[in-house]
Amino acid sequence: MTNDLRQGGVAVIDFGSQYTQLIARRVREQGVYAEVFAHDADADHINQHQPAAYILSGGPNSVYENGAPQAAPHILKSEKPILGICYGMQALTYALGGQVAPSQAREYGPATITHTPASPLLDNLDTNLQVWMSHGDRIEQPPAGFVPLAQSENSPYAAIGDLERNIYGVQFHPEVSHTPQGSAVLHNFLFKIAHLTAKWTPLAVIENAIEAIRAQVGDEKVILGLSGGVDSAVAGTLIHRAIGDQLTSIFVNTGFLRKNEPESVLAVFRDEMGMNVIYNNATERFLDALQGKTEPEQKRKIIGNEFIEVFKEEANALEGVRFLAQGTIYPDVIESASGSKTAHVIKSHHNVGGLPEQLGFELVEPLRDLFKDEVRKVGTALGLPDHIVWRQPFPGPGLAIRCLGDLTWDRLETLREADAIFLEELEKAGLLVGDTAQCFAVLLPVKAVGVMGDLRTYEEVIALRAVQTQDFMTADWVRLPYDLLAQVSSHIVNKVKGVNRVVYDVTSKPPGTIEWE
Ligand SMILES: Nc1ncnc2c1ncn2[C@@H]1O[C@H](COP(=O)(O)OP(=O)(O)OP(=O)(O)O)[C@@H](O)[C@H]1O
Numbered sequence: 361m362t363n364d365l366r367q368g369g370v371a372v373i374d375f376g377s378q379y380t381q382l383i384a385r386r387v388r389e390q391g392v393y394a395e396v397f398a399h400d401a402d403a404d405h406i407n408q409h410q411p412a413a414y415i416l417s418g419g420p421n422s423v424y425e426n427g428a429p430q431a432a433p434h435i436l437k438s439e440k441p442i443l444g445i446c447y448g449m450q451a452l453t454y455a456l457g458g459q460v461a462p463s464q465a466r467e468y469g470p471a472t473i474t475h476t477p478a479s480p481l482l483d484n485l486d487t488n489l490q491v492w493m494s495h496g497d498r499i500e501q502p503p504a505g506f507v508p509l510a511q512s513e514n515s516p517y518a519a520i521g522d523l524e525r526n527i528y529g530v531q532f533h534p535e536v537s538h539t540p541q542g543s544a545v546l547h548n549f550l551f552k553i554a555h556l557t558a559k560w561t562p563l564a565v566i567e568n569a570i571e572a573i574r575a576q577v578g579d580e581k582v583i584l585g586l587s588g589g590v591d592s593a594v595a596g597t598l599i600h601r602a603i604g605d606q607l608t609s610i611f612v613n614t615g616f617l618r619k620n621e622p623e624s625v626l627a628v629f630r631d632e633m634g635m636n637v638i639y640n641n642a643t644e645r646f647l648d649a650l651q652g653k654t655e656p657e658q659k660r661k662i663i664g665n666e667f668i669e670v671f672k673e674e675a676n677a678l679e680g681v682r683f684l685a686q687g688t689i690y691p692d693v694i695e696s697a698s699g700s701k702t703a704h705v706i707k708s709h710h711n712v713g714g715l716p717e718q719l720g721f722e723l724v725e726p727l728r729d730l731f732k733d734e735v736r737k738v739g740t741a742l743g744l745p746d747h748i749v750w751r752q753p754f755p756g757p758g759l760a761i762r763c764l765g766d767l768t769w770d771r772l773e774t775l776r777e778a779d780a781i782f783l784e785e786l787e788k789a790g791l792l793v794g795d796t797a798q799c800f801a802v803l804l805p806v807k808a809v810g811v812m813g814d815l816r817t818y819e820e821v822i823a824l825r826a827v828q829t830q831d832f833m834t835a836d837w838v839r840l841p842y843d844l845l846a847q848v849s850s851h852i853v854n855k856v857k858g859v860n861r862v863v864y865d866v867t868s869k870p871p872g873t874i875e876w877e
């Protein structure tokens with residue numbers, strides 16, 4: 361899809377930096393399409409969408425060591441503008457005949473560089489520029505044709521450039537927020553050096569996606585699992601815009617949804633957006649399947665299977681469905697392709713993971729090229745309400761992995777009530793968007809003794825969890841105000857039957873995970 365929009369963008373070449381995705385996001389923020397490739401990806405693969413410039417990422421290796429990844433010759437010979445960042449600059453230097461060596465003093469963290477006014481890369485920036493560094497190697501001798509553009513106390517070549525060939529390198533990281541003028545550096549590279557066109561905007565993305573969906577689907581039928589979460593909501597709205605009633609969405613009430621969630625999802629998508637939504641109340645079958653099960657992995661597997669069964673039945677009932685739509689987004693694609701750690705493992709748990717092969721559908725994935733923040737922008741541009749676009753992610757298995765111990769309807773109701781009180785108080789305090797990334801209640805499988813109205817109680821315990829994170833791979837618990845916690849605790853104990861104690865989870869990730877199961 362989006363053929364013309366993707367052409368003339370940037371290929372980000374990944375040498376293993378933690379910030380590779382961030383580089384692509386920063387470029388896209390400036391309206392230029394950016395795609396991430398492994399450092400040893402085939403030239404043909406990289407050139408599929410005809411990138412007009414390259415950015416080489418940082419990376420953990422030392423470029424002069426045996427087996428260290430190197431800048432690919434086809435990139436060096438491409439005659440297109442290249443920007444190397446940290447390891448990327450070291451790889452350029454090494455490949456083009458300069459010298460890279462370990463430096464006496466490593467630079468980790470903030471640094472100040474001074475730069476010469478002559479270069480377009482550092483045009484219009486503070487002369488003493490605040491940057492963020494993270495390196496132990498440095499350039500000792502730039503390759504022939506390169507001139508120094510900036511220095512720091514520890515890096516005589518904090519930026520270099522071959523102004524004829526349009527090849528540049530920076531030792532610092534322009535992509536991180538700790539380099540306050542980093543976006544301006546990238547802006548200079550994209551527009552003053554590579555002369556790219558900014559055409560990657562939400563409206564253009566939408567138009568393109570709509571065309572691509574129509575071309576792919578023709579007049580056939582499509583089904584989509586609609587969860588009320590951001591990704592499936594935006595995917596569904598986009599597809600609906602493209603093909604209208606050829607799309608049927610299936611919203612499954614697993615019994616593990618939050619309070620009022622079924623009503624509010626149906627109100628938005630069926631009533632407001634006029635979408636064709638099948639509501640499948642599968643509460644009983646999910647509960648039956650999980651009866652007596654407490655082991656987290658087993659629970660997830662059972663839930664995944666039940667989802668598949670429900671989708672299968674609904675698809676059969678509709679007849680002639682050729683396409684299955686999914687809200688797959690770009691980080692899912694990058695993470696699965698690079699075989700990288702946590703996120704991929706999490707995703708393999710979720711319910712639609714195994715669907716396509718088993719059901720023999722062709723996939724429609726209109727968000728495959730987008731980062732979450734872009735998905736949100738597209739959602740807003742499509743007219744989705746803020747409470748959908750900005751809602752916190754909610755896992756497919758839902759409250760089932762937050763209700764520890766016996767999964768009974770009564771205990772789920774207890775959890776639903778406590779969770780709703782917590783979320784309501786956070787909302788009132790304005791803490792539900794921005795200051796927190798995910799907040800929820802967990803019902804623990806223990807009982808505690810208490811005293812209420814002079815009576816001894818022996819009831820269950822609610823744990824509250826609120827975390828802040830950028831990418832959900834690592835997270836920190838939020839320092840919620842004590843007064844707010846006091847208020848929530850007292851509301852829960854007073855209003856929710858069967859709970860006499862509330863605790864707050866003060867564990868970061870790692871070593872904890874965000875969910876308790
Ligand atoms: N209750 C449900 N009914 C139908 N489909 C569901 C349900 N829960 C999850 N799914 C499907 O599983 C997919 C993955 O869930 P996931 O939570 O990762 O994404 P999301 O809900 O779309 O967005 P978010 O990450 O913001 O919650 C969803 O896109 C949706 O297709």
Ligand SMILES: O=c1[nH]c(=O)c2[nH+]cn([C@@H]3O[C@H](COP(=O)(O)O)[C@@H](O)[C@H]3O)c2[nH]1
Pocket residue numbers: 660706709710711753754755756757798832869872873874875876877
């Ligand atoms: O769609 C999903 N299906 C799942 O099975 C699943 N498990 C965890 N999560 C969400 O992933 C993020 C990281 O969670 P953890 O730190 O608990 O691994 C958090 O945002 C979790 O809510 C899931 N999402």
Ligand SMILES: NC(=O)CC[C@H](N)C(=O)O
Pocket residue numbers: 377417418419420421422445446447448494495496497498
């Ligand atoms: N952040 C980086 O790209 C580091 C590059 C290289 N490993 C160094 O230490 O200099």
Ligand SMILES: [Mg+2]
Pocket residue numbers: 587589590753754755756
């Ligand atoms: Mg979800």
